Structures are given as structure tokens and as C-alpha cells.
Amino acid sequence: MIGFLTQFGRYVLLLKKVFSKPEKRVVYYKQTMREFVNLGLTSIGIIAIISFFMGAVITLQTAYNTENPIYPKYLIGLGCRDSMILEFSSTIAALILAGKVGSNIAAEIGTMRVTEQIDALEIMGINSASYLILPKLIATLLFNPILTLIAIIVGIFGGGIAGTLAGVITTENFIYGIQYAFIPYYITYSLIKTVVFAFIITSVSAFQGYYVEGGSLEVGRASTKAVVFSSVLILLFNVILTQLLLS
Amino acid sequence: MIRVQHLCKSFNGKAVLSDISVTFETGKTNLIIGRSGSGKTVLLKSIVGLHEVESGEIWFEDTLFNKLDFKDKKKIRSEMGMLFQGSALFDSLTVEQNVRFPLDMFADKNNDEKEERVNFCLKRVNIINANKLYPAELSGGMKKRVAIARAIALNPKYLFCDEPNSGLDPITAILIDELIKELTEEYSMTTIINTHDMNSVMEIGEKIIFISDGVKNWEGNKDEILTSDCESLNDFVFANALAKKLRSTAN
Numbered sequence: 001m002i003g004f005l006t007q008f009g010r011y012v013l014l015l016k017k018v019f020s021k022p023e024k025r026v027v028y029y030k031q032t033m034r035e036f037v038n039l040g041l042t043s044i045g046i047i048a049i050i051s052f053f054m055g056a057v058i059t060l061q062t063a064y065n066t067e068n069p070i071y072p073k074y075l076i077g078l079g080c081r082d083s084m085i086l087e088f089s090s091t092i093a094a095l096i097l098a099g100k101v102g103s104n105i106a107a108e109i110g111t112m113r114v115t116e117q118i119d120a121l122e123i124m125g126i127n128s129a130s131y132l133i134l135p136k137l138i139a140t141l142l143f144n145p146i147l148t149l150i151a152i153i154v155g156i157f158g159g160g161i162a163g164t165l166a167g168v169i170t171t172e173n174f175i176y177g178i179q180y181a182f183i184p185y186y187i188t189y190s191l192i193k194t195v196v197f198a199f200i201i202t203s204v205s206a207f208q209g210y211y212v213e214g215g216s217l218e219v220g221r222a223s224t225k226a227v228v229f230s231s232v233l234i235l236l237f238n239v240i241l242t243q244l245l246l247s
Numbered sequence: 248m249i250r251v252q253h254l255c256k257s258f259n260g261k262a263v264l265s266d267i268s269v270t271f272e273t274g275k276t277n278l279i280i281g282r283s284g285s286g287k288t289v290l291l292k293s294i295v296g297l298h299e300v301e302s303g304e305i306w307f308e309d310t311l312f313n314k315l316d317f318k319d320k321k322k323i324r325s326e327m328g329m330l331f332q333g334s335a336l337f338d339s340l341t342v343e344q345n346v347r348f349p350l351d352m353f354a355d356k357n358n359d360e361k362e363e364r365v366n367f368c369l370k371r372v373n374i375i376n377a378n379k380l381y382p383a384e385l386s387g388g389m390k391k392r393v394a395i396a397r398a399i400a401l402n403p404k405y406l407f408c409d410e411p412n413s414g415l416d417p418i419t420a421i422l423i424d425e426l427i428k429e430l431t432e433e434y435s436m437t438t439i440i441n442t443h444d445m446n447s448v449m450e451i452g453e454k455i456i457f458i459s460d461g462v463k464n465w466e467g468n469k470d471e472i473l474t475s476d477c478e479s480l481n482d483f484v485f486a487n488a489l490a491k492k493l494r495s496t497a498n
Contacts, residue, residue: 125324
């Protein structure tokens, strides 16, 4: 318990350092643009591919498990849409990003720590926590919602393609299903979750990397911890946010 | 001038530095020597503020540095340059961007002036036609020289070097030592160098302190080091076979 509280205290103190006034806004702006590319744009591919196939599988599974003639066929499209919006695009995509982005952040900052690059920043009088972590936080907080929207669109598209190619639903039925009883608030709910998850992934991973001590072995361990802790926190906050936002 | 008074530092209750007092002089190459694990790096990092000390005072001229908060330390830190053991160049930046980095953060110069300063610093350390290379593409000696160029980019008053020639061949090591000495005289800096390399000691040791198990055992210069009667220092200085042979011949 004391260990947990100590770590939590260090995490809060790190965040305090991260959110202090930037030294030079122009340099931070450039750094943020670089992180948009490193952490955001490079994630579009994997999110699109996984979303496409997840949408396809959800559609096929819904179709094969609802063969009762009482159920209208368009419910397959509705099921695909709601699954993609409510859960996949935010939570599952966040777990994927915890693996890709989280390990990347922890490894990058951890390597900078063990090779004394962070010490070099401190010697120059630069707030290293803010310089290294704030641009990553801004980039993921702004870009991950875009990834969520991409995941929703591509996933539903994948569901439509798979459903029609497999002959389990017609295009008209699928489109009717994805329009049927649409609740726009679900998108807001999904985007709120995405922003919270983006904060968890980036801050927890950066924390793991920033306090690495030792060498390459410890950097590897920090990367693993970043992914594990981020994933557990994402699942925990998924429950909390769902209760808060949908009850 | 940097003055350290009664400095103590420990990790997890284990004393690493005990009651160190020393004055590092301006315009001279001040060396901290000692065996691996003797506390040299901890002392250097304590002086620059990377480690918080338990007790003692660190004075930069008339300013008590270790009692300042982060904001006030920044002013003095902008006058520091540091060369790390592993160079600590930023991997994601080119040579040119590495040297330009402190200028971008702190200098009030336009792009042309910054570019001019970068080229001057790189030329000063004999790095030519490598502006666009990344640190991973450089040799060990080149990395050290780029790190020196970055350290002097803002015309520092204080230069700190942590084992500047570790991992370098003897000829490159001497070149790095000479470069540091020249720059110290040229810019009238207070330079502190951590080393366990006796070649460096004999080449550039204008002021030397010897640390053993976190305690300052001896203080002097390169002329006095060979005639000292400090036993632990003699064990260190005459550790290798060649030195022992020379000593017995001299005796």
C-alpha cells in the first residue's frame, strides 16, 4: 500500500511538472507537431486495419447468432454500429494504442533517461518533464478522437462489406440498420472515453519511462509495465465512465 | 569560481560523499579523480544540481546554488555546459540541431545568427561536413566533440565534463583533453572534469582533487601528484605495471 501511494505521489508530482509554463512556445509547438506524426498519423494504419476486420467479424457473428426469423435483418447493421461506437472504437482501440503508443513513449523516454539525455535537458535549465511529455499529451488528446472516428467509420464499412459479401444481409438492410434508432450521444460518450484513455496511456507510459533507473533491461521492463498498467486502468475507467455517462 | 563546502550525499542511507570541501578555480581545468565507484560522478552531479544534497553548500561565485528553487537555478544553469560520459546527444536531432537546441531554447538571436553560431562551434571542435548526420552515424570521438560544441553554444561560464575520454583511443582522448583545456582558457571558464585516466591528469591537471570512498583524500596539481605521500593516491596513480616500473626506476 505504501509503495502504491509513493508511486501515485510521484505520478502526481510529475504531472505538476508537466503542466507548468513552457519555456519557449515555438519549440513546444514544433515538438507537438512532431508528436502528431509519431504518435497519431502512424497509428492510422493499424487502427483502420483492425477496425475493418472487427466490424466484419461483429457483423458475421451477429448474423449467425440471430437467425431467428422474428429478428429483423437490419438489426445486424444496428449491432455492428453500436458495438463499434460504444466499445470497439474507444476501448479496444485504446488497448491497441496502449501497446503501440504506450510502449513507444516509455521506451523513448526511458532510453533518454538511461543515456543521460534527460540530465542534459535539466542542465540546460529546461523542465524536461514538460518538454518531453506535454507535447505527447497534447498530440494524443487531440488526435486519438480522430482515430476513434476513423475506427467507427472503417469498422462499420468493414461490417457492411463482410455482411453483403457473405450474403447474410443486403446493403439496403445494413444501411437501414446503421441509421435505425441512432443516438448521437453515443458518439459523445465514445469520444469522452477516448480522451480519458489517451490521457491514461500517455501519462502512465511517460511516468514509467521518466523514472527508469539502470540500463536497457529496465527500459524494456518499463515498456512492459507501461502497457500493462495502461491497459488495466483503461478497463477500470471504462467501467467507471460507462456508469457515469450512460446510467 | 565554484566553492563546495562540507558536502554530504547518501543513497538509501549509505553515505556516498562525506564532508567534501573544495574550491574550483576560474580559467583552470579542475580535475576530480578517483577509482570507479568512489563518488566522482555523484559529486559532479551534485554540483550541477542533478542530485539533491543532504547537507553542505555549493556556491557559484556569490550565489548559494543548492538553496535556489528551480526557477532561480535556471539563470545559473543557462551559464553551464556539460559533457556527459555517453555524450547524451539527442538521438532524434541531427548534429546541427543538437548544437542549435540550447540557442533555440534560450538565445535571443535570429535564424542566421543561430546558424552562424552553430557553424562556429562545430568548426571550433573540428567537426566539418557532418551537420546533417544523426548521432548514431558518428564515431565516439565525434560524438564527444559535438557534445562539446553543444556545451559551448551559449558561451558558458562553467563547463562540466564527466569522463570525457572514456571509451576513446589514446590519441583521440588527448585531442579531447587538449580541446577542453584550450576552450577553458579561451572562454575563461571554470571547468571541472571527472576522470580516472592518468594521461588526462598529467596532460591537463591544473588543479586535482582525489576522492576515495566519498572522502577527499588529497588536493594538488599535476606536478605534485607524483611526489605525494598519500597512500591511497599512490595506489591509484601507480596502479598499472608501467607506472610501477617507472616509479621503481626513479627510486
